[in-house]
Amino acid sequence: MSNILFVDDDPKYQGVIRDLLVHEGYAVDCASDAADGLRFFRERVYDLVISDLKMSSIDGHQFLALLRKYDDDIKVIILTGSDDEQDEIKSLDLYASEFLKKSAPIAVILKRIEHVLREKTGQRQLVLSSRYEDIEVHLKNRRVTKDGEEVDLTAREYTLLIFFLQYKNVTHTREEILKKVWRSGEAYGDLRIVDAYVKKLRQKMNLSCISSVRSVGYEWVE
Structure with a gap:
């Protein structure tokens, strides 16, 4: 099941699209603004x-730029009532996967969503890396190298x-790390x-990228 975040400040339209996506088998979270x-x-x-x-306060383009700071690979579809060609160009410049108009047939919108998700599955990353630390993690065989060793x-x-x-470049609380890394709940609290x-981890891999954030937690800074 694919997880989708849908952001729209029109509660009626948000409800319609959410129900359609859930009916198609997707897990959906809805947000009313950026x-x-x-x-x-x-x-x-x-x-x-x-x-x-x-949207008020933060518009879709600003939101997309902020998302890229957290995850440069996240797939994003702009679904808008705008007919402005410059809006479409700017969205594509920010690497939106699709620019769709709300007036498009529902079947077309759903097919575009399916296509983008299929593309993501086909491009799923098999290697994680850090250029700064010269680290590569090969997810398929769980092989980890640093400086080629x-x-x-x-x-x-x-x-x-x-x-x-x-x-990377996101501050995580200790509670968040405990929840996401110790998924079984062992050592909870x-x-x-x-x-x-x-x-x-710092000592074994001689890492300098993991920074302590006082009274909060840690951040991989790169």
């Missing part, structure tokens, strides 16, 4: 973001490294275990 959308995006993992363009990590250290590489594993 600020709410960013909150969802920081907390969860999505396969696709669908966003309106003309293979590194032997425990299962938990490996999962923690993957987490940081997937969410003991935030010191996060500090211990970050220390182990």
